[in-house]
Structures are given as structure tokens and as C-alpha cells.
Amino acid sequence: MKLVYKNILINAIISLMILFVGEYSLFYFLKQNMEKEVTEHLQIERHFMMRHLKHGVNIDYFNYNIGDRLSIEPIQTLQYKEPIMKDVEVKEEWEEEHFTSKEIVFDVEQNNKFYRVSISKTIDEDEGLAGSMSAIIFISGLCMFTILVLINVFVYHKLFSPVYKLIKDIKGFSTQQFQKIIPPTTSTQEFKTLGEEVSKMSEKMIADYASIKEFMENMTHEIQTPLAVINSKIERSFQAKDLSEEQAILLSDASKAVTKLFNINKGLTLLCRLDNKQYNTPVEISVKELIQQRLIYFSDFSENKKLTITETYANDLKLFMDASLSEILIDNLIKNAIQHNIQNGHISISIKNNQLTVANTGEEPKVPTTNYFDRFYSQKPYQSLGLGLSIIKKIVDYYAYSISYNYENEHHQVTIDFSEKSK
Amino acid sequence: MNILIVEDEVNLADEVAKYLSDFKYKCHVVNLYNDALQSLNYEEFAITLIDLKLPDGHGIDLIHYIKKKKITSGIIVLSAIDELDMRIKALDAGADDFLTKPFHLSELNARVKSLIRRNFHKGDNVIDYNEIKVDTTKLQVSVLDQVINLTSKEYELLLYFISNAGKVITKEAIGYTVWNNHSDMDVSNEIIYTHVKNLRKKLVAAGSKDYIQSVYGVGYKFDK
Structure with a gap:
């Protein structure tokens, strides 16, 4: 969530809460006050009536002069010497709704006759006032809030524009x-x-x-000449007339290690050059033809492991790639499939639409395959370089293709998607 | 035959000189560009081996010099820069071959011989090794004048062995040279073994002496 919206949300929650609490208390106190006033008013009316009665004004005189409604009924005995207050619901004939009214009930005596007087006064009209007051306050609150949001959005965008620019630059x-x-x-x-x-x-x-x-x-560059020196020394030492078997094995181990260094250095040089974007002479490559050529080239290795190779081409794939990079890519895919295969294993190569999939039998992966394409990562670190896969990954990245690996039906599967849309 | 080695790394130049001297080549080592110019003016060389990066000049300029002065010498570039651009530049300038460092002496030797064959035995591209004859134009091998069928890898192996006759060649060097740098695959030893075995069988079956000897299991030697 953007900072500005987060800020607005927090502001909104708090201001709405304050608005509602304020609104409610305002409404509540207004109502209380009005009720109190009505009650006081009714008391005054009673006193007024009592005083007039005392001075001998006939009770019938009050009929239309006091309260909203008045009822005077003759009774037998005095019951409510002290007045009682109560809330009543009144429905007028001409009105639809009920009104809440306050009613004061008291008994009076005149000329030895007893009457029960109840005066009532509607408070709903006054509540209406409280209601509209609250509404006005609520609406102005809402307006204020909307303006606040707009100002916030505007000011934030203006204020934070350097930060947004910075984020874009960092990205x-x-x-x-x-x-x-x-x-x-x-x-x-x-x-x-x-x-x-x-x-x-x-x-x-x-x-x-x-x-x-x-x-x-x-x-990678400077190491090449010393490596050539070491290798020449080893090669010439092999030519000694009185070479013992022990010495020969020592030299052979050194020779193997130097050869490994040759290959590591070659791989690193390639990765460096890819980093430097030094490959930019694309030519049209037929992936199908290239695979068929390179499979013949690697047949010595695949035959040695007695691998069966199945090729399925739903279509050919034409790519614009640097010629040497495309060869390195296909070579590494094939080499990887042979290298990590089992005796009498299987390799399947297929092209469908823009996808090339190379699958091979092999030991089940013992470790998570998320870092499968990392440099130097290899299940058997002393037998192979593991550089091959990171070279594949780097070339794929270089051309903004996408690559995925999974293990399915006892097959390791590497799929490269060459489609333009992934660019 | 004279060979000029222009290489500023003294250690490497000496090793190359010593290895090639065993094949009756007279090697002359110079470590500087200017020394190379002098040597080229005084003496004739069948082959000039040129390192591209020299302390006082660039190998490419040396190739230009040789071509400009019409000096008849085969040129093999030894470079630590393994770039297609550089390779093209060197070959365009007039180099005959390009070998990237690090290399195996046996491979360099094979390339030197191949170049000498091309430059000095025009029309006669047949290598004689006692009863074995290798026709490098027809890519054909015969034993006692009987043509034998070799696979391309067996042919390459034989040529490589004959070029380095009498020398111990490690399996790494064979893998690196004949199988073109894919020797990092763990099966390469078995493949080399199988191919050498098959080559040996074919040669012996055709009546050749068994020249290929295994050396302590670490390599091979093609010898009488």
C-alpha cells in the first residue's frame, strides 16, 4: 500500500471515529437538554395552573390554554398529590407517525370535586432540531474530511515526488x-x-x-600463460627416460588438475565476456539443425554411456543469436544431459512452438533445485564443473529468454522459452 | 628446419623450444618484438610462433611486417586472448594458425608439422611412418599399401600420435586436442581408451607393428 493511502486510511479511521463520537454525544446532550426543558416547562405549567386554581379560576378555563394536549377528568379520590412524569407515545389523527411526549399527571381539587389533570408536550419537534443540527455538523465534517484527503493526495504526490523518482532510478x-x-x-x-x-x-x-x-x-587472462608454463613442464617431465610409475602417476594427477583449471578458466572467460556484452553479431540459427549437428559431435560420449536419444520436433525454431553462443548453449545442454545421465539412460530433446526441452534420466536430486543454475553448483563437485549450467543461464539471460528446471517422471527437465514475449 | 619463437614468457618459450628441438627443429627464442624483427632479417625460418602481447609491440604488427617484407615463414599465433575478433584479425593479417593459451606442447607440435607439410611439401601430403602411410589430402591411411578404414576420430588420433612419435602423450592432452576441450566430461578417459583400442586393433590387423604403448595408464606413446 502506498504511503499516501496508508496515511489517508489512518486519518480516515481516526477522524471518522472522532466525528461519530462527537456527533453522538452532541445528539445525546441536546436530547437530554431538551427533555429537561420540556419537563421544566411542564412543571411551570402545573404551577401556573395550581396558582390560577387557587385564585378561583374555573378549571374548564384551561382547556385550550395550556400544553400541547390537556385532559381533565373527574375522579373520586385524590391519588397523585405529587405530580408524576412519564413518557407517552401519542398518535394524532392527522399524522402518520407516533410522537414521543412528556406528560405530567397530577390530581387537583376544586369546589370539593376532584380532577386528574394530565398535561403533555411533544419533544419530537425539538428532537428534529437536534437531528438537523447533527446532520449539518456531520456533513461539514465529511466535507472537511474529503478536502483533507484531496489535499493529502496532492501534497503527498508533490512532496514525495523526489522519493518516487529515486525509487524508479534505483529500480x-x-x-x-x-x-x-x-x-x-x-x-x-x-x-x-x-x-x-x-x-x-x-x-x-x-x-x-x-x-x-x-x-x-x-x-582469467593473466593466469593463462602460467598455466601454459605449468602444463609444458608437466608434458616435458613425462618424456624423462627414467620416469618411475609413481612419478608418472604424480604427474598425471597434476596434469588432470591443470586441465581442470584450463576448463574453469575458459568458462570464467566466457562468463566475463557475457557480462561485458561482447557478443553482438547475431545470425539466424536453426535450432533443430544445430542440435542434430551437435548430437553427432557428442555421439562418442552418448554411445559410451549407451544412451538412447529421442528427438521430437513439432516445428523448427529460428533464432537470431551469436553463432558461437548458440553453439555453446546447445553444447552445454547436451553435455549436461549426457554428463548427469546413468548407464543405458535416456535423453529426449523436443521443440514445440518456442520451447526447447532437454530431458534426461539421472539420479534424483537430493538437494532443492532452486540454485540449480548457480555458478559452480554441482552435485558431484569433483567430477564435473557445474559451470555448464550457469553458462546456460547466463546466455539465456543475455538474450532475455526464460529457463526452467524440474524433475518429472524420473527425468531432469530443462526448458528454455525463446519467445519474444518474455523479453 | 628453423623455428622462431617470439614469446616474452621465457619459461614457456624454453619449454616450447626444448619440446620442438626433439623433433630435429632448430629453435631460436626471442622475448622482444624488436629482437624478433632483427632475427627475421638475419635468418630464414620455416615457422614463426608469435605471442600477441609483447612488452615492446604487438604480435599482429609482427605478422604485418612479415607479410610486407615477403618473408616466407609459416605463422602460428600463440595467444592468451581467446576471442573470435582477435582470431579473425590475426588470420586476416596473414597468420596460418591460431592456438590459444594454455595449450599442450604435443598439440602445438602437431600444428607445426601440419603447417610445414602444407607449406613445404606441396603436392606431397603423405606422411610415411615405416609401414604406415597417411595421406592428409585424401584423409586416408594405409598399412603396407593396403587402405584401412578409420573413423574420423581414429584418423585424428593417429595423425596426432605420429606427429608426436616417441613422446608420452597424456590422456588430458588427447582429450583436449582430439575431443576439442570437452575433456571436462567424466567419460572422456573411457572414450579415449575405446578409440585408441580400436585404432590399435585396426592397425595391427592390417599388418602394422603395434606402435601404441600404454604408459602406466596415464597416457600413450607411439614408438618403435
Whole structure:
């Protein structure tokens, strides 16, 4: 949720709560006051009546002069010497609804006759007043609140625009483009500091990335000549006339290790070059033809494991890719499928629409396959390099294709989606 | 035959010189660009091996110099830069072959021989090794004048062995050279074994001496 909406939501909840509480208490106190007033009024009316009665005014005189409604009934004995107050519901003939009224009931004596007097006064009309007052307050409250929201949205967007710009810049930031983040111009102190710090950070990241890259490039390059020296020394030592078996095995182990270094270095050089975007001569590649060619090339290896290979091509796939990268990609897919296969195993290669799937039998994965494409990750670290999969991933990323791995029906399955939409 | 080795890494240059000297080549090592220019002016070399990055110049300029001065020498580039661009640049300038560091001496030797065959034995591209004859134009092998059928890998292996006759060649070098850098696959040893076994069988069956010897299980030697 955006900060501005979060802020509005909190504001809304609190102001609505205050509005309702205020509204309710206002309504409640107004009602109380009005009831009190009506009661007082009725008391006054009673006193007025009593006084007039005392002075000998005939009781019938009051019939139309007092309260909203008045009833005077003759009774036998005096019962309510003290007045009682009660709420009554009255329905007038000409009105639809009922009215709440206050009624004062008391008994009086005149000329030795007893009467029960009940005077009532409607309070609903007054409640109506309270109601409209509350409504006015409620509506103005609501108006105020709406304006507050609008101002908030506007001010926030204006106020936070440097932050939004910064977020956009951070999202689009890549160390490989060597462009530092420029702090947004703002007069807000905090945002100014934030922008400057982020800018400094991006600068540092770019510098770090550049130095790592330079280091990698230098290392992979500079290591090649010493490796060639070591390898030549080993090769020439093998030619010694009096070489013992023990020495030969020692040299052979060294030779194997150096060869492994050759391959690691080659892989890293390739990854470096991909990082540097040094492949940009795309040509049209027929994936089907390329696979068929490379399968022949690797037939020595697949025949050695007695693998059966099935190829299903629903259609051919034409790609615009760097020729050497496309070969490296397909080679690594095939090599991976052979390398991690079992004796008498199976490889299935299929193209359907824009998808290439290479599946192979092999040991069930013992570890989660989420880091399947990470550099150097390998189930058997001493037998293979594991660099192959990260090369595949890097090439796929380079062209913004998408790749997925899963284990299904005892087959490891790598699927590459070459469709444009994933770009 | 003379070979000029232009390589600033003294250790590597010496190893190359020593390995090639065993095949009756006279090797001359220089470590600087300017020394290379001098040597080329004084002497004739069948092959010049050129490292691209020299302390006082660039190998490509040396190739240009050789071509400009019409010096007849085969050129093999030894480069630590394994880039298609650089390869094309070197070959465009007039290099005959391009070998990326790190390399195996046996592979370099095989390439030197192949280049010498191309440059100096025009029309006669047949390698004689006692009863074995390898026709590098027709890609054909015969034993006692009887043509034998070899697979392409067996042919490559045989050529590689004959080029490095008398030398121990490790399985790593074979995998790296014949199977083109896919030796990182764990089955490569078995594959090499199978192919060498088949080659050996075919040669012996055709009446050749059994030249291929296994050396302590770590490599092979093609020898009398």
C-alpha cells in the first residue's frame, strides 16, 4: 500500500471515529437538554395552573390554554398529590407517525370535586432540531474530511515526488551500465540526504563492480600463460627416460588438475565476456539443425554411456543469436544431459512452438533445485564443473529468454522459452 | 628446419623450444618484438610462433611486417586472448594458425608439422611412418599399401600420435586436442581408451607393428 493511502486510511479511521463520537454525544446532550426543558416547562405549567386554581379560576378555563394536549377528568379520590412524569407515545389523527411526549399527571381539587389533570408536550419537534443540527455538523465534517484527503493526495504526490523518482532510478539501476544514480532535486532535508547517500552508494557499487570485473578479466587472462608454463613442464617431465610409475602417476594427477583449471578458466572467460556484452553479431540459427549437428559431435560420449536419444520436433525454431553462443548453449545442454545421465539412460530433446526441452534420466536430486543454475553448483563437485549450467543461464539471460528446471517422471527437465514475449 | 619463437614468457618459450628441438627443429627464442624483427632479417625460418602481447609491440604488427617484407615463414599465433575478433584479425593479417593459451606442447607440435607439410611439401601430403602411410589430402591411411578404414576420430588420433612419435602423450592432452576441450566430461578417459583400442586393433590387423604403448595408464606413446 502506498504511503499516501496508508496515511489517508489512518486519518480516515481516526477522524471518522472522532466525528461519530462527537456527533453522538452532541445528539445525546441536546436530547437530554431538551427533555429537561420540556419537563421544566411542564412543571411551570402545573404551577401556573395550581396558582390560577387557587385564585378561583374555573378549571374548564384551561382547556385550550395550556400544553400541547390537556385532559381533565373527574375522579373520586385524590391519588397523585405529587405530580408524576412519564413518557407517552401519542398518535394524532392527522399524522402518520407516533410522537414521543412528556406528560405530567397530577390530581387537583376544586369546589370539593376532584380532577386528574394530565398535561403533555411533544419533544419530537425539538428532537428534529437536534437531528438537523447533527446532520449539518456531520456533513461539514465529511466535507472537511474529503478536502483533507484531496489535499493529502496532492501534497503527498508533490512532496514525495523526489522519493518516487529515486525509487524508479534505483529500480532501473544496473552496475553494468556504469551510470550512477543522480539525487533528485528537492528542498526537503531528509530526501536530499537520502538522495545523496543513494547516489554515493551507487557510485561505490559501480566502482566495486568495475574493479571485480577488471580483476576477473585480468585473472582469467593473466593466469593463462602460467598455466601454459605449468602444463609444458608437466608434458616435458613425462618424456624423462627414467620416469618411475609413481612419478608418472604424480604427474598425471597434476596434469588432470591443470586441465581442470584450463576448463574453469575458459568458462570464467566466457562468463566475463557475457557480462561485458561482447557478443553482438547475431545470425539466424536453426535450432533443430544445430542440435542434430551437435548430437553427432557428442555421439562418442552418448554411445559410451549407451544412451538412447529421442528427438521430437513439432516445428523448427529460428533464432537470431551469436553463432558461437548458440553453439555453446546447445553444447552445454547436451553435455549436461549426457554428463548427469546413468548407464543405458535416456535423453529426449523436443521443440514445440518456442520451447526447447532437454530431458534426461539421472539420479534424483537430493538437494532443492532452486540454485540449480548457480555458478559452480554441482552435485558431484569433483567430477564435473557445474559451470555448464550457469553458462546456460547466463546466455539465456543475455538474450532475455526464460529457463526452467524440474524433475518429472524420473527425468531432469530443462526448458528454455525463446519467445519474444518474455523479453 | 628453423623455428622462431617470439614469446616474452621465457619459461614457456624454453619449454616450447626444448619440446620442438626433439623433433630435429632448430629453435631460436626471442622475448622482444624488436629482437624478433632483427632475427627475421638475419635468418630464414620455416615457422614463426608469435605471442600477441609483447612488452615492446604487438604480435599482429609482427605478422604485418612479415607479410610486407615477403618473408616466407609459416605463422602460428600463440595467444592468451581467446576471442573470435582477435582470431579473425590475426588470420586476416596473414597468420596460418591460431592456438590459444594454455595449450599442450604435443598439440602445438602437431600444428607445426601440419603447417610445414602444407607449406613445404606441396603436392606431397603423405606422411610415411615405416609401414604406415597417411595421406592428409585424401584423409586416408594405409598399412603396407593396403587402405584401412578409420573413423574420423581414429584418423585424428593417429595423425596426432605420429606427429608426436616417441613422446608420452597424456590422456588430458588427447582429450583436449582430439575431443576439442570437452575433456571436462567424466567419460572422456573411457572414450579415449575405446578409440585408441580400436585404432590399435585396426592397425595391427592390417599388418602394422603395434606402435601404441600404454604408459602406466596415464597416457600413450607411439614408438618403435
